[in-house]
Amino acid sequence: MSRFLYLDNAATTKTAPEVLEAMLPYFTEKFGNPSSVYQFAAENKTVVDEMRKIIAESLGAKSKEIYFTAGGSEADNWALKATAEAYQAKGRHIITTKIEHHAILHTAEYLERQGYEVTYLDVDEDGKVDLEELKAAIRPDTILISVMYANNEIGTVEPIREIGEIAHEHGILFHTDAVQAYGHLPINVDECYIDMLSASGHKLNGPKGIGFLYIRTGVKIRSFIHGGAQERKRRAGTENVPGIVGMGAAVKRAFDTMEERTAREKEVRDYLIRRVENEIPYCRLNGHRTDRLPNNANFSFQFIEGESLLIRLDMKGICASSGSACTSGSLDPSHVLLAIGLPHEIAHGSLRLTINEEISKEDVDYVVDSLKEIVEGLRNMSPLYEDFVKKQEKNV
Numbered sequence: 069m070s071r072f073l074y075l076d077n078a079a080t081t082k083t084a085p086e087v088l089e090a091m092l093p094y095f096t097e098k099f100g101n102p103s104s105v106y107q108f109a110a111e112n113k114t115v116v117d118e119m120r121k122i123i124a125e126s127l128g129a130k131s132k133e134i135y136f137t138a139g140g141s142e143a144d145n146w147a148l149k150a151t152a153e154a155y156q157a158k159g160r161h162i163i164t165t166k167i168e169h170h171a172i173l174h175t176a177e178y179l180e181r182q183g184y185e186v187t188y189l190d191v192d193e194d195g196k197v198d199l200e201e202l203k204a205a206i207r208p209d210t211i212l213i214s215v216m217y218a219n220n221e222i223g224t225v226e227p228i229r230e231i232g233e234i235a236h237e238h239g240i241l242f243h244t245d246a247v248q249a250y251g252h253l254p255i256n257v258d259e260c261y262i263d264m265l266s267a268s269g270h271k272l273n274g275p276k277g278i279g280f281l282y283i284r285t286g287v288k289i290r291s292f293i294h295g296g297a298q299e300r301k302r303r304a305g306t307e308n309v310p311g312i313v314g315m316g317a318a319v320k321r322a323f324d325t326m327e328e329r330t331a332r333e334k335e336v337r338d339y340l341i342r343r344v345e346n347e348i349p350y351c352r353l354n355g356h357r358t359d360r361l362p363n364n365a366n367f368s369f370q371f372i373e374g375e376s377l378l379i380r381l382d383m384k385g386i387c388a389s390s391g392s393a394c395t396s397g398s399l400d401p402s403h404v405l406l407a408i409g410l411p412h413e414i415a416h417g418s419l420r421l422t423i424n425e426e427i428s429k430e431d432v433d434y435v436v437d438s439l440k441e442i443v444e445g446l447r448n449m450s451p452l453y454e455d456f457v458k459k460q461e462k463n464v
């Protein structure tokens with residue numbers, strides 16, 4: 069019996085059937101350009117406005133504060149680059165963290181090359197930002213604080229409300245990359261003093277290539293794409309109507325089902341964590357034990373190469389991800405795992421399993437049983453492990 073278990077929902081998710089169904093007519097009979105004047109196309113303008121409203125309400129925001137983009141990366145780029153440009157007279161200092169997604173980190177590095185200064189905050193061993201360190205990093209020329217809502221690798225949820233309060237007290241703009249949290253955790257932009265927020269459709273059972281940037285009224289923000297008058301002249305280009313309809317449907321679905329869905333995920337996640345910790349020796353859980361995304365489990369296994377683990381899991385029909393070097397296409401292991409203080413060799417042996425509401429405890433049993441067998445098999449081939457066992461034997 070061949071199985072297929074997708075446990076990489078932090079990388080992307082399956083478009084939900086009802087989301088696809090909502091989108092389909094906008095590829096075919098409802099193909100009009102929302103900017104056209106005839107009634108046929110005006111209906112598409114109406115549907116785009118409706119979706120904008122659904123999204124705004126999910127955040128406690130106003131419709132005109134939602135700007136559609138081609139995904140999370142674009143929203144992150146826009147938030148940082150446009151703020152840097154619009155506020156450079158006030159200062160050229162930006163604060164972010166060492167564990168952000170590359171869409172933030174590489175944009176920050178780009179801005180450094182343009183003459184901006186960036187402070188990259190450390191995180192503790194659970195991946196949390198230290199609020200005192202944040203306060204100490206603030207300078208008179210700080211224009212922006214950008215801290216992610218929840219981390220895509222280790223699942224840690226950051227103290228976003230406290231960070232927002234600190235930014236607000238100092239008159240500094242606060243942006244959060246909420247791509248992993250949106251649709252999975254409740255968010256209110258006013259309660260958390262969020263000025264800008266990035267989200268993406270394909271991380272919440274919507275389509276790929278659509279996302280948005282929330283920009284609070286009053287924030288000076290520059291146009292990101294010049295051209296037509298779409299998105300209040302801030303982001304030109306004919307609207308991705310099927311994508312926007314899919315995003316709206318996915319948001320509606322995610323918020324309608326959030327409580328039940330995430331309660332189920334947490335229960336299965338905790339079962340997974342418990343079994344791995346109890347049954348596989350020399351392993352650690354990465355990320356905060358309780359303040360973590362409902363669907364995220366991340367482990368490091370000593371004496372294991374993450375890449376080999378992924379290949380063997382794949383042979384058993386299990387899709388997962390690793391913070392090891394090869395998967396990310398660079399020599400260094402994940403910057404997130406290094407930032408929480410893992411030595412290189414432990415970071416290399418990491419495994420991220422991100423579930424969805426369809427994953428059952430029985431599926432988890434299959435995953436853990438496979439994992440036990442694979443880890444044991446790989447360790448038995450490892451000279452490092454052999455040495456370790458010999459030393460242990462000498463000590464007793």
Ligand SMILES: *Cc1c(COP(=O)(O)O)cnc(C)c1O
Pocket residue numbers: 078079138139140141142144169171216218219220245246247248268269270271277278279
């Ligand atoms: C996936 C992801 C992004 C990028 O979103 P895309 O829509 O794929 O461009 C940005 N930030 C985080 C935290 C993510 O997980």
